[in-house]
Every structure is written in structure tokens, then in C-alpha cells.
Amino acid sequence: MIAGFDLDAFVRATLAEDLGEGGDITAAAVIPAEAMFDGVMASRDAIAVAGLLIAEAFFRALDPEVVLERLVEDGARVAAGTALLRVRGRARALLTAERSALNTVQHLSGIATLTAAYVDAIAGTGATLLDTRKTIPGLRLLEKYAVRMGGGTNHRMGLWDAAMIKDNHVAVAGDVGEAVARAVDAGIARIIVEVDRRDQIAPALAAGATWLLLDNMDPTALRAAVAEVAGRVPTEASGGVRLDTIRAIAETGVTYISVGRLTQSAPAADIGLDLALG
CATH class of the missing domain: 3.90.1170.20 (Quinolinate phosphoribosyl transferase, N-terminal domain)
Known part of the structure; x- marks a missing residue:
């Protein structure tokens, strides 16, 4: 079951x-x-x-x-x-x-x-394929089950099992460091922070981020970001990942790659x- x-x-x-x-x-x-x-x-x-x-x-x-x-x-x-x-x-x-x-x-x-197909495309790279919350309302548990049956790994199941601080959260909070600090103060153990520029990495880590989502970065930018993080927290590549691009993304050294289209399309x-x- x-x-x-x-x-x-x-x-x-x-x-x-x-x-x-x-x-x-x-x-x-x-x-x-x-x-x-x-x-x-x-x-x-x-x-x-x-x-x-x-x-x-x-x-x-x-x-x-x-x-x-x-x-x-x-x-x-x-x-x-x-x-x-x-x-x-x-x-x-x-x-x-x-x-x-x-x-x-x-x-x-x-x-x-x-x-x-996506799992096969990154075989041997060490990267793990993740799904997202882009699921049909009411069918999330079924669709995430199907991802597991295809060899993928589930990301967050909902809004409750990890904080994910994205650009709109940062915009309202004021900056990345402040947004992360508030999540830390709230006692949240797992804090995922979306960054789309390298200059956001240091303040996110300093404030207590436990996972960095590297959003819409090309392989060159991903490789540089992974080097800067230097294994301190897991890294996740996300945004516009396709079957014909995922191998190059995986070879940058990211820990995870999330793909919305697994469940969305x-x-x-x-x-x-x-x-x-x-």
C-alpha cells in the first residue's frame, strides 16, 4: 500500500x-x-x-x-x-x-x-533525481509513488516537511540572510534556500541554510556554485531541466536535480x- x-x-x-x-x-x-x-x-x-x-x-x-x-x-x-x-x-x-x-x-x-528515462540519463554521475510539488491536487501521493517506481526520489511531500525559501519569500523578508535567520529562529531543522546568483550563497550559508537550490543556472555557473559550497550542504539544480540537458547538469557535481515535468507533463x-x- x-x-x-x-x-x-x-x-x-x-x-x-x-x-x-x-x-x-x-x-x-x-x-x-x-x-x-x-x-x-x-x-x-x-x-x-x-x-x-x-x-x-x-x-x-x-x-x-x-x-x-x-x-x-x-x-x-x-x-x-x-x-x-x-x-x-x-x-x-x-x-x-x-x-x-x-x-x-x-x-x-x-x-x-x-x-x-531521467534516471538512466544521469546514471553513474552520483546525482540523485528528485520530483517536485508540481502535482495534480489530490493525487500527490500517487504521483510521488510513481516517481519512486521509476527509480526517482521524492523531494518535499508538502509545505510542512521542510522550509523552502524562494525569491518571493526573500523579497518580502528583505534579503536572503534575513529570511533564513527567521526560519532558524522558528526552529525549522531543514531549510532549503533558492539562490539564483552566487552572491546569495555566502549569506544563505552564514544564516543557517541546510540545503541550497541553485535555480536556473547553466552548467558553468552550477560548477562554480558547487565549488563555492564545497560540500558544506547538499546542492540541488532546478529549473528548466530537460532529458537532453540533465546529464551535463549532473556532471557539475550537484547532489540533486529536481525535475517538475516528471509529474507535471x-x-x-x-x-x-x-x-x-x-
Whole structure:
């Protein structure tokens, strides 16, 4: 299970949205109540898999007696045409749950697949790939789970688990040092500070920053910033990172690289559920 995520509530709300007040009028009209189906969910592309446990929950919610056979595990990297999940049960229930199950697996596997591509691109550099808070409201825990399934690492889960002082915070506080000092005075242990100029590094560290986010710096600037920090705190490169640029960024010696597009704009994986009369 996914820690902190209310799977039952998610399944109920998703199905309620799809069923509305009238239910699945297509399945009710077309499929005999006693009909049984046997089907396989399969990937049509090479992907990193995420979300099968959630798909299973959708099928169980509408057919408690459904027989489910998970053929691969979340986190697996599979070739195009790989069967992921076998489902056997009442046809009306399976067809009603199909779209909700597929939507979730396609979205989460898309995130995992894009994450895996970024992880592969920086292999051997020592840098760690991070996600961000650029997630769909209500789906953060699921999307960050998908990042982990793709081999990435989660950054902050929310506003509560670390301070992140960004340019607008600095503007209101007056300067970087003052903003950091206020966070220290508040007793916050983990203080991430965004800097976009090297002259902000020294005052941020002097005031008590425990992590520096080097924002929108090119590789040359990143290398100089990493040298100045000299390992005193972790460094994070962020801003406009793409698959074709991340390797050069990783080779500057930064500790972390955060990529918003992992959750913000990953394309859905092409996955289908083909059902055959059993």
C-alpha cells in the first residue's frame, strides 16, 4: 500500500464520479447480468509499471469475487506487449471499472516511465533525481509513488516537511540572510534556500541554510556554485531541466536535480485491457 493514501476513498470517489446517478447504462443495457469475462491488461509500449494495486482495487470494488493475477510488479520495466494483470469476473463489473483502472495505471506508469528515462540519463554521475510539488491536487501521493517506481526520489511531500525559501519569500523578508535567520529562529531543522546568483550563497550559508537550490543556472555557473559550497550542504539544480540537458547538469557535481515535468507533463502510457468471453 501507499503510506498515507486512502485507497478506498479514492476508489469510491472515482467510481462515483463516473457512475453518477444513473450507473453504467451501457453495460446494463448490453451485457447480460450473468455474463463472465476473462481479460488481460497489457502494455503497448515499453514502460516502467506503476499503479497495478490501484487497478485491482477498482475491480474488487465492483466485483468482490473477481480473480486477479498480477503478472508483473510495480517498478518493473517491461517491453511492449507485456501482460501486466489478468482479471476474471463478472463482465458488467469489469467493463464498468475498466476506464478508472486504466486511467490510473496509464497516468502513473507514464510518470514512472519518464522518471526512469531521467534516471538512466544521469546514471553513474552520483546525482540523485528528485520530483517536485508540481502535482495534480489530490493525487500527490500517487504521483510521488510513481516517481519512486521509476527509480526517482521524492523531494518535499508538502509545505510542512521542510522550509523552502524562494525569491518571493526573500523579497518580502528583505534579503536572503534575513529570511533564513527567521526560519532558524522558528526552529525549522531543514531549510532549503533558492539562490539564483552566487552572491546569495555566502549569506544563505552564514544564516543557517541546510540545503541550497541553485535555480536556473547553466552548467558553468552550477560548477562554480558547487565549488563555492564545497560540500558544506547538499546542492540541488532546478529549473528548466530537460532529458537532453540533465546529464551535463549532473556532471557539475550537484547532489540533486529536481525535475517538475516528471509529474507535471509526463505522457500517459499506452496500456489496454482486452477482454474475451470466458
